[in-house]
Amino acid sequence: MIRIALPNKGRLAESTRELLERAGLEFDMTHERSLTATLGDDFQALFVRANDIPEFVADGAADLGITGRDLVEESGRPLEVLLDLGFGRCRLAVAVREEDAAGLGALPAGTRVATTFPRLTRRYFDAAGTPVEVVPISGAAEIAPHLGVADVIVDLVSTGSTLRINGLREVATVLDSTALLISLPEVLRRPGSATPVRELVAALESVIRAEGKRYLMANVRRDSLDEVKRILPGISGPTIVDVLDSGEYVAAHAVVDRRDVYRTIAQLKEIGATGILVTQIERLMP
Ligand code: AMP
Numbered sequence: 035m036i037r038i039a040l041p042n043k044g045r046l047a048e049s050t051r052e053l054l055e056r057a058g059l060e061f062d063m064t065h066e067r068s069l070t071a072t073l074g075d076d077f078q079a080l081f082v083r084a085n086d087i088p089e090f091v092a093d094g095a096a097d098l099g100i101t102g103r104d105l106v107e108e109s110g111r112p113l114e115v116l117l118d119l120g121f122g123r124c125r126l127a128v129a130v131r132e133e134d135a136a137g138l139g140a141l142p143a144g145t146r147v148a149t150t151f152p153r154l155t156r157r158y159f160d161a162a163g164t165p166v167e168v169v170p171i172s173g174a175a176e177i178a179p180h181l182g183v184a185d186v187i188v189d190l191v192s193t194g195s196t197l198r199i200n201g202l203r204e205v206a207t208v209l210d211s212t213a214l215l216i217s218l219p220e221v222l223r224r225p226g227s228a229t230p231v232r233e234l235v236a237a238l239e240s241v242i243r244a245e246g247k248r249y250l251m252a253n254v255r256r257d258s259l260d261e262v263k264r265i266l267p268g269i270s271g272p273t274i275v276d277v278l279d280s281g282e283y284v285a286a287h288a289v290v291d292r293r294d295v296y297r298t299i300a301q302l303k304e305i306g307a308t309g310i311l312v313t314q315i316e317r318l319m320p
Contacts, residue, residue: 087099091216112219117238128186252310259284
């Protein structure tokens with residue numbers, strides 16, 4: 035069995051589970067709150083805190099892991115990124131008190147920075163050539179500037195509403211983060227592991243790729259095919275299928291970008307298409 039460390043709760047837990055299930059890996063748990071589960075034929079899931087996953091994988095307690103890039107980079111361990119999973123999007127940002135933000139240039143030397151990411155914070159300010167004092171804390175960084183514990187913070191932000199509520203303003207980005215599938219580099223060279231791990235990566239990739247696409251079908255007039263080709267370019271053009279007992283109409287099928295669907299439908303309607311149908315795609319392999 036290949037052991038894969040997964041977030042047991044928190045922001046990444048549900049999306050991780052959904053993605054694995056969509057890739058065809060069913061969780062077989064003995065209890066709802068069980069600490070392990072079998073996952074397909076080849077994998078065993080270990081449910082642990084997202085923060086601990088880089089260490090677990092680096093120490094070999096798990097062969098693979100899913101966790102945030104922020105946590106992987108903060109760990110400083112030599113981990114290999116097998117796949118960017120796209121969810122859990124956030125950024126590690128520098129934020130200052132609203133009242134200090136006006137007219138702020140570079141931070142003055144000796145600025146105290148409260149953060150749960152001391153390593154990344156140090157690396158960022160070293161690279162910027164700003165000597166700061168890093169104040170490591172274990173959570174709720176946004177309160178630190180108001181308590182006089184620090185002058186600024188480095189914290190995770192997604193919508194920015196938590197910062198706003200706490201009277202803070204984002205002034206710089208330290209790191210952009212999403213959830214990653216990670217391993218030690220040698221896992222891919224281990225006999226017995228390489229094939230199932232590659233199959234897992236391919237399955238996850240095909241699900242992620244399909245998310246941004248839709249399958250579109252429409253009945254179009256046979257004499258409008260040149261226009262159809264212009265509207266539905268695709269890689270090798272749309273698939274054209276005969277419609278039984280309808281000499282005048284054919285069915286056009288194509289994979290389109292999710293963001294282009296509304297525009298494509300309007301253009302197809304303009305050339306008299308009927309029976310337009312849009313469906314989700316489970317997997318897409320180029
Ligand atoms: P957890 O502490 O288990 O909820 O997981 C936190 C992880 O979720 C972080 O390390 C990030 O990788 C990710 N994440 C995504 N959006 C946010 C956010 N707005 N705030 C904190 N963490 C986030």
